[in-house]
Amino acid sequence: MSAGKSGLRERKKQLTYRTVSDVAISMFLERGFDKVSVAEVAAAAEISKPTLFRYFPAKEDLVLHRFADHEDEAARVVSGRPDGVSPLDALRHHFLDGLDRRDPVTGLCDVPPVLAFHRLLYGTPSLVARLYAYQGRSEAALARALDPGIPVAARLAAGQIVAVLRILAEENWRRIDAGESAGQVHGDAVAAAGLAFVQLEGGLFTPPPG
Template sequence: MSEPGLRERKKQRMFQVLSDVAIELFVEKGFDAVSVAEVAAAAEVSKPTLFRYFPAKEDLVLHRVADHEGEAARVVAQGPTPLAALRRHFLAGLERCDPVTGLNDDPGVLAFHTLLYGTPALVARLHTHLERSEAALGQALGGDLDARLAAGQIIAVQRVLALENWRRIAAGERVAAVRGDAVAAAERAFGVLAAGLPGIA
């Protein structure tokens, strides 16, 4: 029984190693300046092995945020209402400086976000990730048209809030200076969502 668990752990470690090596190279040299072959060589694996783990170059970067893909859908089950749960979860993320909220000034996080938001191919791939998050949330909210419309608005609000936080941090502001505005903006945004989406508020 322990052997499958061990194989899975090894597989997950390989995903992490390949992604970390690739991101380090991309941050240093630029996404477009680094080939998949260079990433494979730096990670000491063959190119076919790398492609078995990551079918596309962009996936090497997006692996770092892939675990957030179904997060909103998981959160809505925590109640008391879907929107209240999502609001609480986002505010808790701001409190702990979760990188996904954009409110994090760690140099490594900043470098990653600069790579992500500054590379058109990665931005396009990120939108695919957001679309899957939206679809999962829509399903969790009921799956009908109203649920899908609500999910689209919620995911968009979270994305814009995080991007605004990151832009201010990237411009040189410290977390302590941004946090109050970030919390106020989140409260205001979720208030607007609650007013416009009474069915899930």
């Protein structure tokens, strides 16, 4: 198969992922996650139920597909950091930049569609449980980027970092969900991120040499 045909097939596949996920999320937001069946999603997306399951092994993945691009984000930041920049410094700058951009992954986003999505996610126990599987894969990718030669130490470090990023995002989301704006939370979010990375540097995490 030529590279052109392979690339076209991959683009069509990604378009299907996104289209079906968007259809499902729209239905879940309107009626509730537990009140919409996979068969109904498949019918609305005009695909068969077996085809849907080839793309999304579990119903929860229809929602969490939006996190798929972020699974290896921390790993990519570490792997792509400039010479002389430590893994933690690279991750700190990336997170602070995300706060400034109101990146939904940081929890600091009060755009109505994002708020609705987060309420769906955090208000559905099965989605929260499934999210931990995504975070586990994020930890594994980050561990490989930190130091593939020392797997246990790297996994411990990655676990700490991913947990810190999750807690920071959840705290930002909690305050916005309670009624504060992203602008009101931003200053405290930056301060909390600074504190978190200082704690990591102070003993909870030792960057691998090099």
